Amino acid sequence: MSDPTPQAEPKSEGSTPRPAAVADAKHAGNGHAQADEHHGHSEHPFLAHHFDTPQQQFEAGKLGIWLFLLTEVLFFAGLFCAYTVYRAIRPEVFVYAHYFLDTRLGAVNTCVLLLSSLTAAWAVRNAQLRQHKHLMVNIVITIACACTFMVVKYFEYSHKVHDGLLWGPNFAPKEQVWELKTFKDKHPEAAEYAEKLAHAAKHAEKAPAGAAAAPAAHGAAAAPDAHGATDEPSEPLPKPTLEQVEPLVAAGLVGEKAESPIGVSRPRNAHVFFSIYFFMTGLHGLHVLIGIGIWIWLLFKAKRGVFGPNYFGPIDYAALYWHLVDLIWIYLFPLLYLIH
Amino acid sequence: MADHSHGATAGDGHAGGHGDHGFAHTTPLSLLIGILAVLLVLTVLTVSVTSFDLGAQGNLVVAMVIATVKAGLVVTYFMHLRWDRLFHLILFLTSVLFLILFLSMSITDRSEYDRDIESFRASQAQAK
Numbered sequence: 001m002s003d004p005t006p007q008a009e010p011k012s013e014g015s016t017p018r019p020a021a022v023a024d025a026k027h028a029g030n031g032h033a034q035a036d037e038h039h040g041h042s043e044h045p046f047l048a049h050h051f052d053t054p055q056q057q058f059e060a061g062k063l064g065i066w067l068f069l070l071t072e073v074l075f076f077a078g079l080f081c082a083y084t085v086y087r088a089i090r091p092e093v094f095v096y097a098h099y100f101l102d103t104r105l106g107a108v109n110t111c112v113l114l115l116s117s118l119t120a121a122w123a124v125r126n127a128q129l130r131q132h133k134h135l136m137v138n139i140v141i142t143i144a145c146a147c148t149f150m151v152v153k154y155f156e157y158s159h160k161v162h163d164g165l166l167w168g169p170n171f172a173p174k175e176q177v178w179e180l181k182t183f184k185d186k187h188p189e190a191a192e193y194a195e196k197l198a199h200a201a202k203h204a205e206k207a208p209a210g211a212a213a214a215p216a217a218h219g220a221a222a223a224p225d226a227h228g229a230t231d232e233p234s235e236p237l238p239k240p241t242l243e244q245v246e247p248l249v250a251a252g253l254v255g256e257k258a259e260s261p262i263g264v265s266r267p268r269n270a271h272v273f274f275s276i277y278f279f280m281t282g283l284h285g286l287h288v289l290i291g292i293g294i295w296i297w298l299l300f301k302a303k304r305g306v307f308g309p310n311y312f313g314p315i316d317y318a319a320l321y322w323h324l325v326d327l328i329w330i331y332l333f334p335l336l337y338l339i340h
Numbered sequence: 341m342a343d344h345s346h347g348a349t350a351g352d353g354h355a356g357g358h359g360d361h362g363f364a365h366t367t368p369l370s371l372l373i374g375i376l377a378v379l380l381v382l383t384v385l386t387v388s389v390t391s392f393d394l395g396a397q398g399n400l401v402v403a404m405v406i407a408t409v410k411a412g413l414v415v416t417y418f419m420h421l422r423w424d425r426l427f428h429l430i431l432f433l434t435s436v437l438f439l440i441l442f443l444s445m446s447i448t449d450r451s452e453y454d455r456d457i458e459s460f461r462a463s464q465a466q467a468k
Contacts (some may be wrong), residue, residue, distance in 0.1 A: 062424075074438055114379045125366050
């Protein structure tokens with residue numbers, strides 16, 4: 001409603017943002033007789049000329065922010081859709097990848113965001129009650145929480161970059177999943193068994209290569225040797241128990257979903273998880289960064305003491321945006337970090 | 341001031357002037373802090389529940405139920421929808437409805453291309 005069609009009034013529309021400046025141009029011909037009474041707004045300096053009352057202004061803004069939040073939900077919906085479909089068709093990739101994520105850091109970030117949501121809601125209350133000092137304190141705490149969130153994210157990201165846990169063709173994990181503490185803690189037997197399997201596979205790889213290097217010299221004698229080498233390491237491996245092998249199958253390390261049919265490897269297309277991970281958390285992190293910018297701007301505005309019972313809209317809208325960012329994280333945390 | 345608005349005005353949305361503080365509806369501080377406490381407890385719960393095996397999809401369902409309860413609390417109290425216009429609630433629920441439609445239609449479609457993928461894989465294998 002604050003955006004009338006530009007074609008209709010080509011002359012006056014150029015300068016709409018500043019009510020005082022535009023008042024003269026407006027008042028000339030387009031039926032804004034009321035503008036004269038209202039454009040001064042001596043009792044409400046914050047009231048834009050095209051609103052009759054502070055409440056009307058507030059309601060208009062509130063409708064606007066809710067419409068924006070609606071588009072935000074749909075914006076993220078695409079990514080949640082990618083997640084859902086990929087998890088439905090390749091669950092083992094998610095089981096595999098979740099061992100690489102630090103649940104503690106994710107939980108800390110969840111708590112930090114929840115706390116900042118409280119201070120944001122509290123800031124709205126402060127603005128409504130004209131508690132300038134408390135308002136500024138709450139905004140500062142909100143910004144501090146947001147920065148904490150981003151610092152934790154920075155450590156998580158740099159850790160992943162370091163370990164080669166990246167999207168698409170950049171995916172080159174430095175560590176095997178069964179060597180991770182998260183895996184060992186959860187499935188100690190399976191980790192041990194995977195270790196043995198990997199060892200045996202390495203052994204088997206070396207032996208035929210060695211045998212193939214000198215086939216002419218040894219001729220027939222080499223063949224039984226090679227056979228012996230491939231069979232030999234698998235011999236000391238006892239038949240695995242369910243506890244040993246089930247976590248490996250669930251994570252797609254062995255079996256038909258694995259990258260290689262022999263030995264232990266990782267599930268095919270495991271990098272897609274990290275594409276989804278970086279895209280979802282990255283877009284969310286971008287929202288946090290934008291939120292920090294908005295709160296800093298509002299902190300300066302609050303310093304001037306402009307907020308009160310008739311003018312708390314900006315704080316309210318920023319808080320709503322901030323809660324939505326929190327809301328998205330409430331879903332991202334269990335979906336990415338708490339895969340069972 | 342902290343308590344007069346809670347409950348009493350729960351039904352009437354934004355009736356307008358509340359006297360001493362204009363048209364604003366202030367959420368009681370005790371309520372806000374209580375909601376945060378519940379949210380933190382639910383966070384601890386959702387983390388600790390992962391150590392139990394609740395079947396193939398059981399853990400996912402539990403995690404999503406807890407997340408939805410948390411989201412509901414945030415939307416209702418932090419985002420103030422309990423005292424806001426009904427229209428804003430409808431707007432928000434519309435976006436959620438379309439999110440659910442989007443996800444559920446995509447999920448029913450997820451295996452549609454399996455045959456194409458299989459034949460592609462087979463031709464790749466043959467080419468080798």
